[in-house]
Amino acid sequence: MIKEALYYQRGNSGEEAEKELLVLEKRELTEKEIEEFVKKWGGSYSSLFCYRLSESFFYPEGGGQPCDRGSIAGAKLLSVEENEGELWHYLEVDLSRGEKVLCKFDADFRRWQSENHSAEHIFSGLVTQHFPYKNSGFHMECFGENPHMTVDFDGEFSEKELEELEQGVNAVIRKNLPIREIYLEGEEDTSLERKDGSISFRQKKALEGDIRIIEIPEVDSCACCGTHLSFTGEIGVFSILSYEKHRKGCRLTMLAGELAFLALEKKLKLLSGFAQSLSRPWTEIPEAFQSLQERIFAKEEEKRGILEAGISLLEEKILKELEEKRKGIKMLFLGSPLKDSCFSYYGKNQYLFLYLSDLGMKDLQKICDRLRLSLPLSLICLGKKEEGFSVVAGSREEDMRAFGKLMGEKLSFRGGGQKEMIQGSTAVGFREMNAFIERIL
Structure with a gap:
């Protein structure tokens, strides 16, 4: 704290925000000091100089308040620090001791x-x-x-x-x-x-x-x-x-x-815009938002119901086909190669792949856990990601950790889990996934 400091004078603005001062002392920082400065403040500097001026014009860092922003001789003020009652100003430019320089602080800041x-x-x-x-x-x-x-x-x-x-x-x-x-x-x-x-x-x-x-x-x-x-x-x-x-x-x-x-x-502008999109006054936004949430929840429940019905039909179809082919035919081939639609499936040998585009990881886990117990198959549920797929794989008999290792080698799958079920993600697209199903399985 410097009692007579200019930065303690109230109402600094306009013409008072700039003043010509003398450079009383100059010090070029060592490489180690520059490294410490960069570690604290960031940035990149080929050289760094430290100056003491004739008056305490810029507020230094302290007490939770950052130092002033401004310039000295047109160069950006990087930092101001107080050390034993003296202020040291950090710049990237070389000034001369005794030089008169114009100092400006950012009055708004x-x-x-x-x-x-x-x-x-x-x-x-x-x-x-x-x-x-x-x-x-x-x-x-x-x-x-x-x-x-x-x-x-x-x-x-x-x-x-x-x-x-x-x-x-x-x-x-x-x-x-x-x-x-x-x-x-x-x-x-x-x-x-x-x-x-x-x-x-x-x-x-x-x-x-x-x-x-x-x-x-x-x-x-x-x-x-x-x-x-x-x-x-x-x-x-x-x-x-x-x-x-x-x-x-x-x-x-x-x-x-x-x-x-x-x-x-x-x-307020954002709230007014939101209220306008809902055709309600902004004072009724909480009620409108709650109503919107309820409608979204109802739609999600409806979507889940349709999906559950679709999965039940698929479960019934697979079980029926397995029963018909149980005698002598080991090959299972259902559906067609996976495609980017809300729901598609592809089965080969003992594996069944389900693509469920709109579902998150928790829903995929729930569906996988349900079907793996009712089907004598290893089930791989896929969800949509910005790049690639979310993956949940489960089985009643197979150790899915080994399958996860295989996907890691061929599809760069990253994830983990238990013997019965694993989860993770892969960045490959539909072409690579379908090729994996055809070639490996």
């Missing part, structure tokens, strides 16, 4: 980070007031196709509690409360005596030296090195995007400010 960081303090402050939970992790990504921030707590929330917390944060935003900076110097206590009373503050770990506190009256006080807004009203809007259990607590994904507004606007 700085504002997005400040909006989200201030909103996180409000949320965590409300959690501290109403729950015995601690904030155990914080991370922001205010860029890309999916901007968000995540906050971890060592406890869990109900759906109703999350709804109340979200409403509470937005209520604090509407009150437009001041967001204040307070500095404790040296080894002072974790409470501060002031004219308007005594305050204590949240902190995730023991702190030494000067401490910067971000205070929102009657909402939160927290030790923090990040950038913030001046008033809560500047945040605009706050939204919880998702909730999941994480370790011994939970992880919340959320968004605030302009990024949240844009995300909510996009979501």
